[in-house]
Amino acid sequence: MISDYAVFGVLIHPYMLALIFAILVSRPVCLLINRAGFYRFVWHPGLFDMAVFFLLYGIFVWMFVPGLLSGAFA
Amino acid sequence: MRIGWRELVFSANSFGAAMLALAVSFICDLDRPYWAMMTAYVTAQPFSGALHSKALFRIAGTVIGAAAMVFLVPPLSSAPVLLSLAIALWVGVCLYFSLLDRTPRSYIFMLAGFTTAFIGFPIVGAPATAFDVGVSRVEENCVGIICSMLFHTVFFPRSLRLSLADRFGQAVDDLTSWCTDTFARKKDAVRRRGRLRLAADITELHMMATNVPFDTHEPQQFGQIIATVEEKLIRLFPLITGLSERFKMLEKSGPLPQRLTMLLADISHWMHASAPSETVAVLKKRCHGLQKLEGNPSWREMLLFNIATRLSELVDIYASCRKLVTTMGDREALKAVRPGAGKQARVLHTDKLDAFYSALSCAGIVFLGSVLWIVSGWPDGGTAVMMGTVTYCLFASQANPVPAQKASLYNTALASVVAGIYLFAIFPNIHSFVGLVLVLAPVLLTAGVLLAQPGGLKYLSFIVPFCGSLTLTRHFQPDFQAFLNWNVAQFVGIAGVVAATRILRNVSAHRRIHTVLQATATDIADIARGDKRISSSAWISLMVDRIGLLAPYTDIIKSSPRYASVNTMIGMRTGLNVIRLRRALAHLPAEYSQRGETLMSALAEHFAAQARQVEALPPPYGLLRDVEEGLAAVSAMPANRLRKAIANALTGLRCNLFPLEASA
Numbered sequence: 001m002i003s004d005y006a007v008f009g010v011l012i013h014p015y016m017l018a019l020i021f022a023i024l025v026s027r028p029v030c031l032l033i034n035r036a037g038f039y040r041f042v043w044h045p046g047l048f049d050m051a052v053f054f055l056l057y058g059i060f061v062w063m064f065v066p067g068l069l070s071g072a073f074a
Numbered sequence: 075m076r077i078g079w080r081e082l083v084f085s086a087n088s089f090g091a092a093m094l095a096l097a098v099s100f101i102c103d104l105d106r107p108y109w110a111m112m113t114a115y116v117t118a119q120p121f122s123g124a125l126h127s128k129a130l131f132r133i134a135g136t137v138i139g140a141a142a143m144v145f146l147v148p149p150l151s152s153a154p155v156l157l158s159l160a161i162a163l164w165v166g167v168c169l170y171f172s173l174l175d176r177t178p179r180s181y182i183f184m185l186a187g188f189t190t191a192f193i194g195f196p197i198v199g200a201p202a203t204a205f206d207v208g209v210s211r212v213e214e215n216c217v218g219i220i221c222s223m224l225f226h227t228v229f230f231p232r233s234l235r236l237s238l239a240d241r242f243g244q245a246v247d248d249l250t251s252w253c254t255d256t257f258a259r260k261k262d263a264v265r266r267r268g269r270l271r272l273a274a275d276i277t278e279l280h281m282m283a284t285n286v287p288f289d290t291h292e293p294q295q296f297g298q299i300i301a302t303v304e305e306k307l308i309r310l311f312p313l314i315t316g317l318s319e320r321f322k323m324l325e326k327s328g329p330l331p332q333r334l335t336m337l338l339a340d341i342s343h344w345m346h347a348s349a350p351s352e353t354v355a356v357l358k359k360r361c362h363g364l365q366k367l368e369g370n371p372s373w374r375e376m377l378l379f380n381i382a383t384r385l386s387e388l389v390d391i392y393a394s395c396r397k398l399v400t401t402m403g404d405r406e407a408l409k410a411v412r413p414g415a416g417k418q419a420r421v422l423h424t425d426k427l428d429a430f431y432s433a434l435s436c437a438g439i440v441f442l443g444s445v446l447w448i449v450s451g452w453p454d455g456g457t458a459v460m461m462g463t464v465t466y467c468l469f470a471s472q473a474n475p476v477p478a479q480k481a482s483l484y485n486t487a488l489a490s491v492v493a494g495i496y497l498f499a500i501f502p503n504i505h506s507f508v509g510l511v512l513v514l515a516p517v518l519l520t521a522g523v524l525l526a527q528p529g530g531l532k533y534l535s536f537i538v539p540f541c542g543s544l545t546l547t548r549h550f551q552p553d554f555q556a557f558l559n560w561n562v563a564q565f566v567g568i569a570g571v572v573a574a575t576r577i578l579r580n581v582s583a584h585r586r587i588h589t590v591l592q593a594t595a596t597d598i599a600d601i602a603r604g605d606k607r608i609s610s611s612a613w614i615s616l617m618v619d620r621i622g623l624l625a626p627y628t629d630i631i632k633s634s635p636r637y638a639s640v641n642t643m644i645g646m647r648t649g650l651n652v653i654r655l656r657r658a659l660a661h662l663p664a665e666y667s668q669r670g671e672t673l674m675s676a677l678a679e680h681f682a683a684q685a686r687q688v689e690a691l692p693p694p695y696g697l698l699r700d701v702e703e704g705l706a707a708v709s710a711m712p713a714n715r716l717r718k719a720i721a722n723a724l725t726g727l728r729c730n731l732f733p734l735e736a737s738a
Contacts, residue, residue: 023216024130024133042291
């Protein structure tokens with residue numbers, strides 16, 4: 001059973017929290033990557049951005065849902 | 075209507091995003107999957123940069139609005155009137171801030187306001203669900219936004235940079251035709267059209283360009299180049315209109331000198347041809363050849379001098395604008411550019427009083443609607459108030475919101491009928507998700523194509539109520555009575571707001587004209603007095619914005635005897651001359667600066683009087699004498715750059731304030 005997070009007394013599902021975090025963080029990350037000049041090597045910038053977003057989403061879900069992976073690899 | 079490849083891609087992407095959002099919501103068992111579907115359509119934008127900014131602002135606004143609702147509804151739920159008052163005030167405050175911020179960022183505030191109304195009013199009877207409804211609203215919004223981003227950025231995304239380069243190119247074309255019309259001394263109406271077209275171009279480009287920082291993969295220089303071009307285009311306004319006035323004056327005292335007409339023809343020719351850069355130097359040299367200010371120049375010579383200075387400036391700005399616009403389309407050239415200027419943010423007109431009145435009338439309408447609903451005991455009244463609030467907020471920034479609100483009323487009514495057909499004739503025969511997608515496709519794909527048209531945003535008022543009326547949830551059971559009640563309430567709410575806005579609008583139009591004109595006169599008086607320091611580019615930017623704000627009221631201004639004599643272009647140029655004189659005064663020797671101060675205080679007095687009265691006052695005769703004495707004193711000064719600057723500014727003042735005497 002995955003437990004909800006209480007944010008100011010409002011219960012929020014961890015997948016949801018991860019989604020909001022990922023949306024907020026992916027933009028600045030992509031802008032940093034641009035500043036480093038990395039987009040020269042990217043074939044499809046939009047696809048790349050989405051990939052960054054989903055990677056971040058994965059990371060946040062992994063952070064917010066403890067024990068998510070331990071079950072899968074047990 | 076234009077149905078091309080772009081519109082079809084946009085429509086298909088939006089539809090795909092909406093269906094994916096619906097599917098994800100069904101799979102995750104969210105409460106209101108149709109909210110996700112709606113959001114996918116609302117956030118859909120043709121450019122990925124614009125989509126990202128709208129998505130972020132939407133999430134922020136929704137979270138703030140949902141949080142406000144969670145704080146407001148449970149404690150006040152036992153006192154419906156108080157609760158309505160609280161929501162009305164909250165919506166008003168949000169609308170106020172949204173009207174003050176005239177960038178896409180204002181969407182945050184607007185959404186924070188109407189999210190509260192959107193989810194607050196329908197659940198007043200069941201305050202215990204406030205938490206759940208708020209959270210699920212945020213959830214469904216996020217799902218819709220992610221799906222929208224996925225489709226619009228991955229499948230055939232359109233580059234904001236190339237589209238902007240295209241639009242800027244068009245703006246330069248508009249500029250070219252305005253210039254050549256002015257040089258050919260076409261009729262006032264023709265030139266006026268050119269001016270308004272360019273002003274509209276600039277405002278539209280400014281709004282488009284605010285999305286540039288959200289585009290992750292464009293070179294850094296791009297944003298700066300846009301700001302530079304914008305600034306340059308804006309600087310042309312006083313230049314060109316000033317030129318056309320000077321031509322008229324010069325023609326009154328005899329035909330234009332042949333050297334000048336030849337130069338004008340050559341400049342027009344150069345603008346139309348794709349010319350190499352050395353011509354710029356040649357043209358500027360010819361302009362300088364016209365500039366002679368020796369001994370004791372006559373008025374005609376002064377005018378000619380003024381024209382020549384302006385022409386050389388015009389050639390300069392035009393050439394660099396064109397060069398920058400070509401650079402925009404070329405990614406590699408863009409990276410090599412080092413734009414120096416143009417970092418300065420544009421100054422826009424803000425009218426706190428007007429925003430306050432608008433917000434106050436919004437809060438008043440919402441509260442009045444709620445009271446009517448509570449007193450009448452109509453169970454679906456909450457829906458009516460909610461739709462009314464959303465409709466009012468969405469169009470509050472427009473000069474005349476009534477046509478847009480009416481369109482929204484008709485679209486909503488149409489959506490109700492179409493949704494009714496779907497709910498009671500088609501859906502009972504559908505038993506799978508694929509079937510659902512297939513039957514929804516014809517209507518939503520058509521609406522998507524309409525949405526992609528220029529100015530097609532009004533079709534959102536079809537799509538959103540359509541998705542809302544379908545109320546697609548996991549446990550689907552159409553209830554005709556509930557459907558009818560909901561749709562009647564929707565219609566009544568919007569119709570009520572249209573009626574209320576109609577009553578308030580006429581008053582607000584006059585107030586808006588009044589405040590804009592008053593602010594202009596007050597600003598000029600303050601600059602003359604030395605109380606307000608503003609750079610000339612900031613001033614022009616402010617005035618171009620004001621001209622754009624007044625443009626929708628042209629018919630009212632023309633028909634009203636109070637405003638008919640007011641000319642904002644003259645206000646812009648007068649202010650500019652006053653700014654230049656102010657700056658020059660600081661560098662003048664004491665014997666001249668004393669005279670300058672007298673002139674400035676006379677100017678300040680005149681414009682302060684005009685600000686009190688708003689309608690254009692004839693300037694006092696003493697002012698003309700002061701300006702003429704100034705001009706006479708200038709001819710006695712040693713010839714240097716300062717003298718040129720002051721001569722130009724004084725000539726400009728005389729032309730703008732005393733057009734009749736000046737042409738004599």
